[in-house]
Amino acid sequence: MEQKYFQLMLIAGLFLLQVSLCQSKALVIVDKGKTDAKVLISAQAGNFERLAAEDLAVYIEKMTGARPEIINTEQEISKALTRKDIPLFIIGSLALKENPQLQKKIDAVKKKNPVLRADAIVIKTDGNRVYLAGSNEESNCSAVAEILRRWGCRFFMPTEFGQCIPEYSRLVLDEIDFAYGPPFEVRMYWISWLGDTTGKDEFMRLNMMINESVPSGHCLARYTKDIAPGGxxxxxxxxxxxxxxHVAAKVEKLYAEGKRFSLGMEDGLYSSDSPKDKELMSLQWDKYFMTPSMTDAFMEFYNNVADILMKKYPESKAKIGFLAYSNITIPPVRDITAKEPLVAYLAPIDIDPIHGMDDIESPQKQEYKDMLYKWAKVMQGRVVIYDYDQGMLVWRDIPNPSIAAVRQDIKHYRNAGILGVDTESRGAFATTFINLYIRGRLMWNPDEDVDKLIEEFYPAFYGPMSGPMSQYWNAIFRAWEDTIVTEHEYFVAPAIYTGDLVLFLEKKLTEAEKIAEKIAVKKEKTNNEKLYLDRMKFTRLSFDILKNYMSMVKEAATNIDYTSAAGYGEKGLAAREQLTAMNGIFTTYKRIGEQGYAWWPGEVQQYRELSGLIDGTKGTLVKKLPLEWAFMRDPENIGLKEKYYECPVDLSYWNKNHKNFTVKTRKDYPEKTWEIVTADLYIQAQGIRNKDRQSYTGYGWYRTNVELNNNDVQGNVHIMFPGLFNECWLYVNGQQVAHRENYKPIWWFNDYRFEWDIDLTGKLKPGENTIALRIYNPHHFGGMFRRPFIYRLK
Structure with a gap:
């Protein structure tokens, strides 16, 4: 019933639209597959004007089967302009020439005093004429995109796969007098990680995105390598x-010529032995990168460079881009105003990409909101957000929606008066799905109704399957919106894609596939019906990747069955191959390669290696340690004094009250009170947070008891923690037996196996053994995320 409702609502909506158009002074563009309409552009039209005309003609033909003629010679233009009996679409500079009043409409809505450029569009009907123009050549494409949207065309993803084009036997256009200018001068994304760019330019163009930017990439070493201490x-x-x-002399020619160029920092953490730098570095500590902030020192540098060049070339319109990234992400402490040529690209690579700035569950994102407004003040609005979508930086080709974040953040970007957004993406549409479409709409209009955008997506994209498919994707969107996790790599997956969620998704997908079977058996299918089936295949393969990956994680992290885990991993990777074969834009792994344990094939390899420790190849399993462990938060570092490694574990409060706590309210669990955590998920994802919702950092203690017999303790016995963050200390029966002192505080600088293997030969005894694990977590992920075991090494 639900999918029929969606279909009927869509059909009824389109019918009422056509009826209302016909009852007004509507211009008939196409009737019964025929058109006399002409598309006129100047004989001197530039590339974007020509693209705008081509887009209009192409998509009218896709909607109706009739293609209007494009006219671009002086003689034919003059002849066409005399016609009063046929529809004339007049685009770009020719529109402004024929109707000079349009420029006033554009000027009234475009951004005043732009730094880079101001975009605006105007669409005006006048009898048989339809004028479409923009404030610059590229904006002409946005005017055409606007009229296509009004006809119901949607471009959810690049290539035909993501295009939803309605079909009409009669295409009409009501009277229009519309002008609009977006608040942002920069509205774009680019494809990183050697991703497939097929269809990207058209997708951006038809969603009102542009390629306006200031270079800001890593390049500073090019100008400083000859003065860098020790190279x-x-x-x-x-x-x-x-x-x-020194640097100003090297970029002087670029500045004098009015170029835009980058002095962006290199990709790493800066430090310095300069007395002046040290003084400025002492002003603030960067808790995200666990090092002194270099922002004040860098702003001194950038202002000095700009000052030198401005005095020498006061007429230059050059722009100097730089990255507010790594340990210059936090704004400067001092009251600084950036020189006019400078443009900052604020790149919050280590700040929660999941939640919006107004979400109380993310103090980190609220801190970032404060950073944004401070940077906007320092830069006098000359800030571009350089963010990441997908936000999960090392990931597993499973959906990673960002809608909950961007729908909040975009309004703050507008309110802060910044230049706009330049998103680093990989495409990877099996991961990003409709993220970039939603971003494009919000960059154009921050007040766009996001719920409406999502609601209209399902019937357009899935047709008759829209009912169960809306439930499928909305469940995914809710899971990400409701989560408390704030980290940005694949370890968060089991906290979001729970077993119950995966089962629900499978149920809804199966329902949709049963509906799709009715289309599949049809001998004659429309183009849209073929696309519906392709999209169902895409969704099935996407789900197979998700289901197999999550099964792999459960078998490895929860059940210590590494053979099964590797098997599920291989199935998931096979599904990924099939998905990539459908369309290269769906994934990105093919071109970059995936070398090492951080990537999915490396994770599978790790499980095969771990299997060898317990299957008799290199060792045999002695005992799986418990899944549930007692845990004590130790923010005051009193655990050693209180002997948490051997004192009685009192779980009476937990046993009586734990059902009263949710993952969101567990932050309020009483201090100095034992609780239960599982060993297959890092502690923050289980609700171990501070009362202010910040991720718990500091010391913590795991405790368990394990019963061993005489045979168990014989030979070369080891304990393996196959997934463990942080510096750690291991205690067995009240004695410290190991210290993991070579672990780097910033977790991504470590070996991505995150294993800790300790020789316990002679340390265990027959009977009950008390195992205690003390962790020190200074940053993000804390504790165990794969269940440990005891094995005997051959």
């Missing part, structure tokens, strides 16, 4: 006037 580009005395003079 280390991250040790340059950045705030010293001499450094600015």
């Amino acid at each position: 280390d580009p991250f040790k340059v005395p950045i705030s010293e006037r001499s450094t600015a003079e």
Whole structure:
């Protein structure tokens, strides 16, 4: 019933639209597959004007089967303009020439005093004429995109796969007098990680995105390598006037010519032995990168460079881009105003990409909101957000929606008066899905109704399957919106894609596939019906990847069955191959390669290696340690004094009250009180947070008891923690037996196996053994995320 409702509502909506158009002074563009309409562009039209005309003609033909003629010669234009009996679409500079009043409409809505450029569009009907123009050549394409949207065309993803084009036997256009200018001068994404760019330009164009930017990429070492101490580009005395003079001399020609160029920092953490730098570094600590902030020192450098060049070339319109990234993400402490040529690209790579700035569950994102407004003040609005979509940086080709975040954040970007958004994406539409479409709409109009955009997506994209498919994807969207996790890599997956969610998704997918069977058996299918079936195949393969990956994680992290885990991993990777074969834009792994344990094939390889420790190849399993462990938060670091490694574990409060706590309210669990956590998920994802909802950092203690017999303790016995973050200390029967002291505090600098293997030969005894694990978590992920075991090494 539900899918029929969606279909009927869509049909009824389109019918009422056509009826209302016909009852007004509507211009008939196509009737019964025939058209006399002409598309006129100047004989001197540039590339974007020509693209705008082509887009209009192509999609009218896709909607109706009739293609209007494009006219672009002086003689034919003059002849066409005399016609009063046929529809004339007049685009771009020709429209402004024929109707000069349009320019006033554009000027009234476009951004005043732009830094880079101001975009605006105007669409006006006048009898048989339809004028479509923009404030610049590229904006002409946005005017055409607007009229296509009004006809119901949607471009949810690149290539025909993501295009939803309605079919009409009669296409009409009501009277229009519309002008609009977006608030952002930069509205774009680019494809990183060697992703497939097929269809990207058209997708951006038809969603009102543009390619306006200021270069900001990593390149500073190009200008400082000859003065870097010891050749280390991250040790340059950045705030010293001499450094600015050195760099200014090297970029002087670019500045004099009015170019846009980058002085962006290199990709790493900066430090310095310069006395001046050290003084400025002492102003604030960067808790995200666990190092002194270099922002004040870098702003001294950038202002010095700009000052030197501005004095020498006061007429230059050059722009100097730089990255507010790594340990210059946090705004400067001092009251600084950036020089006019400078444009900052704020790149919050280590700040929660899941939640919006107004979400109380993410203090990190609220901190970032404060950073945004401070940077906007420092830069006098010359800020571009350089964010990441997909936000999960090392991931597993499963859906990673960002809608909950961007729908909140975009309004703050507008309110802060910044230049816009330049998103680093990989495409990877099996992961990003409709994220980039929603981003494009919000960059154009931050007040766009996101719920309406999502609601209209399902019948357009899935047709008769829209009912169960809306439930499928809305469940995924809710899971991401409701989660408390704030981290940005694949370890978060089991906290979001729970077993119950995966079962629900499978049920809804099966329902949709049964509906799709009715289309599949038809001998004659419309183009849209063929696309519906392709999209169902895409969704099935996407789900197979998800289901197999999550099964792999459960078998490895929860059940310690590494053979089964690897088997599920291989099935998931096979499904990924099939998905990629459908369309290269769905994934990105093919071109970059996936070398090492951080990537999915490497994770499968890790499980095969772990299997060898317990299947008799390199060792045999002695005992799986419990899934549930007692846990004590130790923010005051009193655990050693209180002997948490051997004192009685009192779980009476937990046993009586744990059902009263949810993952969101567990932050309020009483201090100095034992609780239960599982060993297959890192602690923050289980609700171990501070009362202010910040991720718990500091010391913590795991405790369990294990019963062993005489045979169990014989031979070369080890304990393996196959997934464990943090510096750790292991205690057995009250004695410290190991210290993991070589673990790097910033987790991504470590070996991505995250294993800790300890030789316990002679340390265990027959009977009950008390195992205690003390962790020190300074940053993000904390504790165990794969269940440990005891094995005997051959």
